[in-house]
Amino acid sequence: MPFRNAARWLSEALASLAxxxxxxxxxxxxxxxxxxxxxxxxxxxxRRQRQPVRLINGGGAGVSAARNRGWQxxxxxxxxxxxxxxxxxxxxxxxxxxxxxxxPGLAHVMGGWQRVDAGGRPLARxxxxxEGADFSLRGSFQHKAVLPSAWMLRRSVxxxxxxxxxxxxxxxxxxLLLRLARAGHAGRWLRASVCDYRVHGEGASRDVAGQCESLxxxxxxxxxxxxxRRLPAREKRGIQHGSRAWTAWLxxxxxxxxxxxxxxxxxxxxxxxxxxxTVLHLAENAARSDRRVGAAGGAAALLGSAPWQALEATVAQxxxxxxxxxxxxxxxxxxxxxxxxxxxxxxQPDALAAWAARASGDLDRLDGLRQAVISWLQAAxxxxxxxxxxxxxxxxxxxxxxAGAFSRHDTASCVARLADAFELIPCRELAGLLARLQERxxxGGAAALAALAARLPEEPGLASALAPCRQADPLPSxxxxxxxxxxxGPWCPPCVGELEQAWRRQPLAVAGGAGGSPVLExxxxxxxxxxxPASEGPLPLTRLAGGHIWLRPPAWNPWGHTxxxxxxxxxxxxxxxxxxxxPLGWPGCRAPASELEPPPAVALQPLRGPVLAVADLSAExxxxxxxxxxxxxxxxxxxxxxxxxxxxxxxxxxxxSELSALLxxxxxxxxxxxxxAAEYPWIRAEELIVPGFCGPYGQPSAAGRRWLRRTLLPDxxxxxxxxxxxxxxxxxxxxxxxxxxxxxxxLAALAARxxEIEALRPDGLPxxxxxxxxxxxxxxxxxxxxxxxxxxxxxxxxTVLELLQPGYTPPFSLLLSRRGGLDLxxxxxxxxxxxxxxSLLFESAVTEPIVLxxxxxxxxxxxxxx
Numbered sequence: 001m002p003f004r005n006a007a008r009w010l011s012e013a014l015a016s017l018a019x020x021x022x023x024x025x026x027x028x029x030x031x032x033x034x035x036x037x038x039x040x041x042x043x044x045x046x047r048r049q050r051q052p053v054r055l056i057n058g059g060g061a062g063v064s065a066a067r068n069r070g071w072q073x074x075x076x077x078x079x080x081x082x083x084x085x086x087x088x089x090x091x092x093x094x095x096x097x098x099x100x101x102x103x104p105g106l107a108h109v110m111g112g113w114q115r116v117d118a119g120g121r122p123l124a125r126x127x128x129x130x131e132g133a134d135f136s137l138r139g140s141f142q143h144k145a146v147l148p149s150a151w152m153l154r155r156s157v158x159x160x161x162x163x164x165x166x167x168x169x170x171x172x173x174x175x176l177l178l179r180l181a182r183a184g185h186a187g188r189w190l191r192a193s194v195c196d197y198r199v200h201g202e203g204a205s206r207d208v209a210g211q212c213e214s215l216x217x218x219x220x221x222x223x224x225x226x227x228x229r230r231l232p233a234r235e236k237r238g239i240q241h242g243s244r245a246w247t248a249w250l251x252x253x254x255x256x257x258x259x260x261x262x263x264x265x266x267x268x269x270x271x272x273x274x275x276x277x278t279v280l281h282l283a284e285n286a287a288r289s290d291r292r293v294g295a296a297g298g299a300a301a302l303l304g305s306a307p308w309q310a311l312e313a314t315v316a317q318x319x320x321x322x323x324x325x326x327x328x329x330x331x332x333x334x335x336x337x338x339x340x341x342x343x344x345x346x347x348q349p350d351a352l353a354a355w356a357a358r359a360s361g362d363l364d365r366l367d368g369l370r371q372a373v374i375s376w377l378q379a380a381x382x383x384x385x386x387x388x389x390x391x392x393x394x395x396x397x398x399x400x401x402x403a404g405a406f407s408r409h410d411t412a413s414c415v416a417r418l419a420d421a422f423e424l425i426p427c428r429e430l431a432g433l434l435a436r437l438q439e440r441x442x443x444g445g446a447a448a449l450a451a452l453a454a455r456l457p458e459e460p461g462l463a464s465a466l467a468p469c470r471q472a473d474p475l476p477s478x479x480x481x482x483x484x485x486x487x488x489g490p491w492c493p494p495c496v497g498e499l500e501q502a503w504r505r506q507p508l509a510v511a512g513g514a515g516g517s518p519v520l521e522x523x524x525x526x527x528x529x530x531x532x533p534a535s536e537g538p539l540p541l542t543r544l545a546g547g548h549i550w551l552r553p554p555a556w557n558p559w560g561h562t563x564x565x566x567x568x569x570x571x572x573x574x575x576x577x578x579x580x581x582x583p584l585g586w587p588g589c590r591a592p593a594s595e596l597e598p599p600p601a602v603a604l605q606p607l608r609g610p611v612l613a614v615a616d617l618s619a620e621x622x623x624x625x626x627x628x629x630x631x632x633x634x635x636x637x638x639x640x641x642x643x644x645x646x647x648x649x650x651x652x653x654x655x656x657s658e659l660s661a662l663l664x665x666x667x668x669x670x671x672x673x674x675x676x677a678a679e680y681p682w683i684r685a686e687e688l689i690v691p692g693f694c695g696p697y698g699q700p701s702a703a704g705r706r707w708l709r710r711t712l713l714p715d716x717x718x719x720x721x722x723x724x725x726x727x728x729x730x731x732x733x734x735x736x737x738x739x740x741x742x743x744x745x746x747l748a749a750l751a752a753r754x755x756e757i758e759a760l761r762p763d764g765l766p767x768x769x770x771x772x773x774x775x776x777x778x779x780x781x782x783x784x785x786x787x788x789x790x791x792x793x794x795x796x797x798x799t800v801l802e803l804l805q806p807g808y809t810p811p812f813s814l815l816l817s818r819r820g821g822l823d824l825x826x827x828x829x830x831x832x833x834x835x836x837x838x839s840l841l842f843e844s845a846v847t848e849p850i851v852l853x854x855x856x857x858x859x860x861x862x863x864x865x866x
Contacts, residue, residue, distance in 0.1 A: 002058060002066035003084035004032040007041055009198065012120065014045045016087035016195075022094040026052040028070040033060030038084070064164035064172040067148070071158050079155050081148040085198045087120075088149065092194040096152040099188055107185035108135075108153040110146065111194030115293060118200040124294035125193060131288075135180070135187030137230060141223070141239045144215075146177040149195045157185055170207070170214035178222040199293075208254040212247035212263065219243045237272040242285070244270060249286040252307055253295060261307035265314060275319055276422045276434050279452055280445030282311075287444025299447040312448075316455035319426040325388035328423055332395075332836065333380055339834030344851060346741050347834055349377040352841070355741070359734040365558040366843075369401050370736060373840045388424065396424035397465055398840070404468030406843070408556035409563050409582075411437060411472045413843065418469060420839060427459035429466060441475040476595075489583025490698065490810040491846065499586050499811050502526055502818070508825070510859035519828045520860045525818045538639035539632070539703070540692045542578060546570030547688030549613045550599055551652060553681045554620065558843075559737065560678070562652045564597035565615045567690055578690045580617050584697045586811070604682050607648070607675070611685035612636060615652040615677050617697065622786035623812070626767075628694055629653050631704030634711060636691035637667055644668075647689065652677040662767055666711055699815040700792060708792055712771040726756045727801075727861060728777035730787040733763055736842075738805070740783045742852045749854035755861055762787055781861070783850050788812055796821035799864055803857065807832050807845030827860045829853050 001017075003010060017027060027049075029042045039055065046053035056073060058066040071079045078097055082088055096109045115123040128145035151173075161179050164172045180187065223236050231239075248263035264282060271278040286302050289295075302308050318324060340347055346355075352374045356367070376398060380391050403417035415437050422430045431453035439446035504526055507518035544567070552564040564581040568574050574596055581597050614636060619629035633651065637644040649669060653659060655676055663669040675683070695701030700708065729747065732740060750757055762770045774780070774793040782788055783803040791800060791813070800822050802813045806829065817824035831851040833842060842848045 001027060001082045001084055002030045002032050002063050002070065003034060003038050003042075004058075004060075004063075004066075005034050005036045005038060006084035007034075007037040009085035010038055010041045011045075012087050013082060013084050014042070016089070017082065018045075018049065019090040020088070020093045021091050022097060024051075025093055026054065026074070026076065028054050028056060028074055030056045030058040030066040030070045032058035032063065032066040062166060062169065064168055065166040068163040068166065071155060071163060074155060077155050078152055079158060080152040082195070083149050085200065086149040086195055087198075088195040089193065092150075093152075095190055095192070096194070099190060100152065100154065103188070105186055106188050107157045107180060108151065108187045109190055110135075110152075110187065111150045111190040111192055113147050113150045113195050113197045114193050116196045116198055118198065120196065120198070123199065124292055126197075126292055127191070127193070129189045129191055134189075135177075135185075137181045137226070138235070140177055140181035141219070141231070142242060144174050144177065144219070144243070146173045147195070147197055148173050149197060168214055168218065170211045171218045174215060175218045175222065178218065182222065182226060208251055208256050209259060212251060212259065215247055216240075216243055234272045237270055241267050241270045241272065241278075241281075245282050245285045246289065248282070248307075249289045252286070252302070252305060253290075253293075257305070257307045261310050264307065264311045268311070268315060274419050274423050275315070275426060276419045276431065276449060279315060279448050280434075280438065280442055282445075283308075283448030284442045284445035299444040302444070303448060303451050308448075312452055312455065316452060319456065322388065325392055325424065326386065329386040329388060329392050329395075333386060336377070336834070336836040337381070339836045343834050344742075344831055346849075346851060347837065349374055349381060353378070355734070355739075356736075359736055359739065365560075366405055367736060369398065369405065370841055372401075373398055377840075392424040396421040397462075399424070400462065400465045400469065402839070404465070405558050407469045407472035409552070410557075411475050414469060414472045415475065417839065425459060425462070426456060427462065428453045428456045429459055429462055431456055433466060433469060437472055437474050439474060440477040489585065490812070491808060492583070492585055495586040496811055499814065503814060508860070508863045510827075510856060510863055519830070519856060520825060520863060522823070522825045522864075523814060523817070539635040539694065541636065541639055542567075542575070542690045542692075544569050544575075544685075544688040544690070546684060546686065547690070548599075548604075548682070548684050549615070549650070549688060549690065550597070550682035551615055551677055552597055553600055553602065554652070554678050559620075561618045561620050562615060562677070563617065565617065565652075566597040566599075567613075567688075568599075570684075575690075578692075580693070580697070582617060584617060586696070586698065600682055602682055604684055605680040607650075607683050607685045609685075610643070610647045610687040610689055611650050611675070611683065612640070612647045612689045612691070613650045613683070613685070614691060615650070616693070619652045620654050622762075623789040624698075625653050625659075626708070626789040627700045627704070627792060628697070631700060631707045632691055632694035634667060634707050635694060635703060636689075637669070639691070640689075648673050648675055650675040650677060650680070650683055650685075658764075658766070698812055699819070702819075705792055705819065709771075712768050713775055713793055725779075725865070726758055726777075727779045727781050728773065729757050729759045730780065730782045730790070731759045731761045732783075732785060732787060733761065737847045738785055738808075739849045740785075740852065741849045742854075743783075746852040746854040746857060750858050750861070753854075753858045755858060757781070762790060779861075779865075781857070782813075783852070784808075784810075784813070785850075788816065791816040791820060791822065794820055794822055797823060799823045800825070801857075801860060801864060802826045803850060803852065804828050805832065805845070805848055805850040806830070807848055825860065825864055827857060830856065 031039050042055055054073065056069055058069055067081060078100055080093055080096065092111065096111065099109045100106050112127040114125055117123055128143055131143065133139055133143035133145040161176065161183065165175050168175060219239065223239060244263050244267035248260050248267060251263055252260035267282060268278055273281065283299065283302060287299055290298065345351055356371055356374060376394055380386060399417045399421035403414045406413040415434060418430060418434055422434065431449050435446040435449035435453065502525060504524045506522040506524060508520045508522060510520045547570060548568040550566055551562050554560040554562055557563060565579060567578040576596060579596055581595065614629065614633045616624055616629040616632065618624040640647065651674065660671055694704040731743060747757060747759055760773060770790055771793040774790045775795055777798065779799045780794060781801045800813065800817060802824065804826055813824055829850055830853050833848045
């Protein structure tokens with residue numbers, strides 16, 4: 001505990017130390033040249049304590065040197081700090097020491113804190129972990145969340161790093177935190193408030209300019225010491241931008257308007273983000289900082305202040321400069337050229353145009369938009385000069401078209417495209433729309449965007465293009481945290497990470513896998529899969545007189561997929577157990593989506609008689625249709641017994657001739673008894689019959705799997721007719737939604753390598769034939785996609801090689817392989833879409849192409865066969 005002239009506060013700090021529940025500790029009190037009663041207070045207090053107290057002369061060299069002198073003389077292996085004007089909670093030392101003693105790999109532990117005023121009255125609770133702060137390299141630089149009075153470290157770690165930098169008058173704690181992160185020392189949050197941090201005018205924080213200067217110096221110095229391979233240059237700029245944003249807020253709150261404006265202006269210049277996102281971030285950063293400290297005034301105080309008004313005028317003027325627009329366009333084209341030069345020839349605009357021609361039969365409604373983007377790319381790359389009024393506006397309109405395609409089902413993607421368009425067409429309409437769509441989640445930032453909009457010119461010519469975007473619902477509100485407010489569905493990192501704990505990975509060395517993450521891994525299930533009961537009762541059916549069921553109209557998204565289904569009783573009572581909505585997490589999800597789909601604004605269709613309603617998320621695609629929707633329908637009809645012949649079926653499984661023939665052949669369900677949900681998305685039935693779901697989302701239940709095999713694979717398959725050494729390669733038709741690129745060349749190269757491969761395109765084959773072919777194969781190679789569903793028919797022990805695009809590696813195959821007893825290996829392909837093309841041609845990483853590498857795949861096949 002360092003102190004200098006702290007007599008006013010010392011009694012409370014020492015009293016809090018005396019109340020500690022940890023019985024064994026010593027106090028090293030370092031007097032940093034006090035000339036008041038502080039030293040005598042410590043001496044008098046120490047005489048009343050059982051625990052040892054050492055009073056050390058700090059010499060007046062400053063707080064960093066005083067802290068260092070204290071821990072260097074400590075005898076214990078654990079060191080905690082307490083500033084003389086703060087006070088700790090009674091369990092602070094016991095709880096932090098307990099964590100460090102229980103986990104030898106931990107280097108330090110920090111708790112939360114309560115901000116209090118000079119009289120000790122609470123102001124605001126600070127819990128940085130709720131905003132996503134952690135002690136990784138990125139987390140430490142991004143959040144810089146540290147308070148010495150809430151910190152405990154191992155003495156050995158302080159020795160290794162030299163403790164606090166005595167040359168720093170401010171931000172010495174941030175400096176040590178960043179050095180810990182750079183060195184790879186693990187930290188942990190004790191998720192509780194462990195101390196009171198006193199805010200008053202007598203501490204070191206009163207020197208605002210010095211505090212801001214020191215923090216920026218420390219961050220820049222430590223960033224320079226981090227190689228770009230650990231933190232890319234763009235992320236470093238983002239960290240510098242965030243640091244200046246916080247110091248600007250601090251200067252504004254401490255009534256230093258000129259300093260605040262200069263810091264905000266330089267934060268604007270350093271930002272690696274777009275203009276709209278930067279304005280939103282600067283204002284939202286200030287609003288959140290206000291909430292952390294319990295400051296009054298809110299967004300109105302910020303937006304009405306002189307430094308913010310000056311920033312707003314500067315930004316509006318900057319956005320209208322023609323030179324800025326030309327620079328943005330040149331930067332975009334230069335980045336595109338670099339990306340194309342570094343990637344495969346498949347990404348060149350002419351190759352993209354050829355692919356688009358081959359995929360023209362695909363039903364993806366975004367084809368026309370992609371064709372227009374490719375035409376723009378061809379023209380822009382060929383042009384000697386780019387004019388914002390021509391090429392820039394056209395690209396902005398294309399981005400607005402993308403935003404409109406997402407408006408009814410993915411507001412976040414809509415907002416991202418609109419923000420990109422704002423870079424090219426900075427106008428009142430776009431800024432105002434972006435503000436409206438983000439006002440729930442980022443109220444302070446949205447208010448700043450709305451205020452900026454009033455300074456920008458109007459673009460009435462965009463009215464028709466923006467009309468679809470205006471249908472988007474605003475982003476939902478969010479807690480004050482960086483983590484997602486709910487599960488992100490199939491690609492949710494926490495859910496996937498939890499699910500992968502049931503597996504052990506075995507990296508296999510293959511060609512092209514030098515450095516970085518392993519490109520081929522064999523996945524071994526830990527333990528046996530859950531047992532399947534020998535017999536089960538029928539699928540439960542819920543009967544609702546006058547019940548309602550509806551789905552989000554598939555026409556609301558470009559792929560014609562169902563993204564939500566909901567059930568309601570005649571009296572208006574919702575039935576959440578019979579409803580589903582994207583994003584839906586994996587089993588054990590800790591943050592599932594909680595909202596139910598609201599009724600669509602379409603005409604209700606009343607239906608007479610009993611109606612069996614079977615609708616699932618994305619049942620229009622082969623994967624979910626086969627594994628979830630079809631067995632649910634089949635088991636529901638079985639549960640109805642003789643009544644199955646009298647009900648009509650409302651479903652979203654599609655209307656193709658192949659599906660219709662399958663339903664009639666396997667279920668006796670003719671087209672006259674089917675009611676298609678795409679045509680009638682909201683119905684009210686005289687008697688609505690809704691079956692329970694056939695297993696968790698994304699995987700078949702034991703009953704569903706058995707139903708599929710006995711219905712579509714009635715006879716046990718024999719030995720593989722094509723020989724045990726042959727690989728069955730599941731191909732698919734050209735499309736724009738996760739297409740397979742380079743497949744013909746890859747298959748030819750694998751054949752030249754001597755590998756025996758049979759390519760099979762499942763689409764067009766009767767489902768029974770697909771099941772038979774999969775059951776008879778012993779080695780399967782499947783590029784990730786809907787065809788993975790057919791693994792439900794594979795024989796136990798079969799080898800499965802899954803080919804994945806590096807930006808999207810969901811665990812669907814893990815679920816199927818564990819249940820089916822398959823030998824699974826996953827091979828990561830080396831190439832993603834060039835960064836500049838991702839938002840222009842593909843909805844997200846989920847739909848980007850899988851670009852096949854024949855050398856890597858061939859080596860993987862040989863490694864698995866060895």
